[in-house]
Amino acid sequence: MPTSLPTQPSAVSLPKYLQEDELTQECRELISSLPAETGWVVDHLYQYQGFWHTSRELQGVLACQKHFQAQDSDILLVTTPKAGTTWLKAITFAIVNRLRYVDNPCNHPLLTNNPHELVPFIELKLYVDNQVPDLTTLTSPRLFATHLPFVSLPASVKDSSSACKLVYLCRNPKDIFVSLWHFTNKLRPEEKGTNSLEETFDKFCRGVSLYGPFWDHILGYWKASMEKPDRVFFLKYEELKEQPSLRLKMLAEFLGCPFSPAEEANGLVDDILKLCSFDNLSNLEVNRNGKMSSGEGYNAFFRRGVVGDWMNYLTPEMVGRLDQIIEQKLHGFGLKF
Numbered sequence: 527m528p529t530s531l532p533t534q535p536s537a538v539s540l541p542k543y544l545q546e547d548e549l550t551q552e553c554r555e556l557i558s559s560l561p562a563e564t565g566w567v568v569d570h571l572y573q574y575q576g577f578w579h580t581s582r583e584l585q586g587v588l589a590c591q592k593h594f595q596a597q598d599s600d601i602l603l604v605t606t607p608k609a610g611t612t613w614l615k616a617i618t619f620a621i622v623n624r625l626r627y628v629d630n631p632c633n634h635p636l637l638t639n640n641p642h643e644l645v646p647f648i649e650l651k652l653y654v655d656n657q658v659p660d661l662t663t664l665t666s667p668r669l670f671a672t673h674l675p676f677v678s679l680p681a682s683v684k685d686s687s688s689a690c691k692l693v694y695l696c697r698n699p700k701d702i703f704v705s706l707w708h709f710t711n712k713l714r715p716e717e718k719g720t721n722s723l724e725e726t727f728d729k730f731c732r733g734v735s736l737y738g739p740f741w742d743h744i745l746g747y748w749k750a751s752m753e754k755p756d757r758v759f760f761l762k763y764e765e766l767k768e769q770p771s772l773r774l775k776m777l778a779e780f781l782g783c784p785f786s787p788a789e790e791a792n793g794l795v796d797d798i799l800k801l802c803s804f805d806n807l808s809n810l811e812v813n814r815n816g817k818m819s820s821g822e823g824y825n826a827f828f829r830r831g832v833v834g835d836w837m838n839y840l841t842p843e844m845v846g847r848l849d850q851i852i853e854q855k856l857h858g859f860g861l862k863f
C-alpha cells in the first residue's frame with residue numbers, strides 16, 4: 527500500500543484520476559528529479575524514461591515494472607492513448623472468449639461491462655495504487671492492456687525468452703490529437719475550463735502529451751514488430767475501420783486462435799464486429815452511465831469513432847506542422863498514415 531502522505535483537504539473529494547499527491551515516498555523522490563511540464567488534465571506531467579506521465583500513472587508504472595510477471599500465454603494490448611484502446615480491448619476479449627458465449631450471446635460480458643474492466647490496464651488499474659494484485663487465479667490466456675512505451679515495459683514482458691504476445695494499435699496522430707484534446711477537456715475539473723486547442727497542439731507537437739512523444743511510442747513497437755513479428759502484431763485503427771473482417775481474422779490468427787471455416791460460415795466474425803461496433807458499445811447502458819473506479823465516466827471513451835475528424839479542427843498550418851513531424855520521424859522507417 528502507498529505511504530499516505532498528507533493531502534490537501536480539498537483533494538479528498540476529487541476523483542482518483544485528478545489526485546496528484548497520494549504517492550509513495552519512492553515515487554515522490556523520483557518525481558522531484560524528473561523534468562516537468564504543465565499537464566492537460568492534472569497540473570503536472572513528468573518525463574520518465576523519455577515519456578510523459580502524470581504522477582499517479584507514474585506510480586503505477588514503477589509498481590508494474592517491479593512486480594508484473596508475464597506468463598508465456600499472456601496477451602498484452604498496447605496503444606497510445608486514444609488510438610482505439612476501448613475498441614481493441616472489446617474485439618480481443620470477444621475473439622479470445624468466443625467459445626464461451628457462442629451459444630448464449632445474450633450473456634456476453636461486453637453487454638454489461640465496459641471493455642476497460644474486462645481487459646485491465648496494468649499501470650493504470652492493476653498496480654496504480656502501488657498495490658500488488660493476485661493475478662494467479664486468472665484463467666489463461668490472461669488479457670491485459672497498457673499504454674507503456676516499449677522501453678518502459680516490465681522486464682518479464684520484454685525478456686527475449688518470454689513468449690507473451692503483444693498487440694499494438696496505433697492511429698493517425700492527427701486524429702489522436704483531436705481525440706485526446708476532447709477527452710482531456712471532458713476530464714478537466716470544471717473550474718479549469720477547456721484547454722486551448724492551439725496550446726495543447728503545440729505541446730503534442732513537442733511530444734508533451736500523455737505517454738508522448740507519440741512518434742517514439744509508435745516507433746518503439748514498430749521496430750519490435752519488425753524484429754519479432756511472431757510476438758508483436760502491429761495494427762492501425764484505419765486498417766481496422768477499412769477492412770474489419772480481414773484484420774479481425776489476422777488478429778485471431780496471430781493470437782493462436784484462428785477462426786475455423788465453420789465459424790466464418792456461421793457469421794461469427796461479423797457477430798463480433800457488430801458486438802464491438804461503436805454504435806453498439808456506445809449505446810449500452812453501462813457505457814452511457816457507468817464509471818471507472820478512478821472516476822472517469824465510460825462515456826468519455828466514446829465520441830465519434832471515425833477516421834479523419836481532424837479535418838474539422840486543425841488549420842492548414844497545424845496540418846503542415848504535424849505532417850512534417852510525421853514525415854520526419856516516421857516515414858524513414860516505412861510508416862505512413
Ligand code: PAP
Binds near residue numbers: 610831
Ligand atoms: P484510451 O486510449 O484513453 O483508453 P481510446 O479507446 O483509445 O481511449 O479512445 C477513444 C477513441 O476511440 C475515441 O475516438 P474519437 O475521439 O476520435 O471519437 C472513440 O470514439 C473511439 N472508439 C471507442 N470505441 C470505439 C469502437 N467500438 N469503434 C471505433 N472507435 C471507437
